[in-house]
Amino acid sequence: QSALTQPASVSGSPGQSITISCTGTNSDVGGFFYVSWYQQHPGRAPKLMIFDVSKRPSGVSNRFSGSKSGNTASLTISGLQAEDEADYYCMSYTSTTSSLVFGGGTRLAVL
């Protein structure tokens, strides 16, 4: 299974907005609404931030939002805060294997 494509790193200043992209194919990101995003701080387990492309779990800040256009999904974080500095992973259902595939991960630096 090929991983989804994410930028290796992104950065932003406190208060700014950033967007992380996640590019797949029409067999995964483009074909289904099963894209989710995970935040992982060093030494910690991943945390679900967005599911089903754009839905936010209870307790996740509304500064986090998700969207999709064609074969590319995006995670936008507005009003950047120092605590947002972490690794972010997208994941999608893939019909190729009827299973799941992760993106390679994006390291967010809050400068």
Place this chain on the structure above:
Amino acid sequence: QVQLVESGGGVVQPGRSLRLSCAASGFSFSNFGIHWVRQAPGKGLEWVALISYAGTKKSYTDSVKGRFTISRDESKNTSHLQMNSLRVEDTALYYCTKGGWSFDSWGQGTLVTVSS
């Protein structure tokens, strides 16, 4: 609250076997699929295997097909990942997660090191 606790990790030689366990509590275990996700040291997340809520569907990433077997024991609210013919590249922190096509709960992981 929901808890997923992995165990069974350790150091093992290439070619040997290991059985991981995931003890679940705080939710109706029989209603949810269970997935295993791994993370090699310093690397990204990799989905490994899933078992459906009824245990009727099992799926594996290509690199572990034929070597790993996922199972679930409803009487003990536990999932297992039997790992045979282990390779150096299987070295990773193995997480147990619950859900369908997204994972709202994760364990803290159990470390598997394959080394001679």
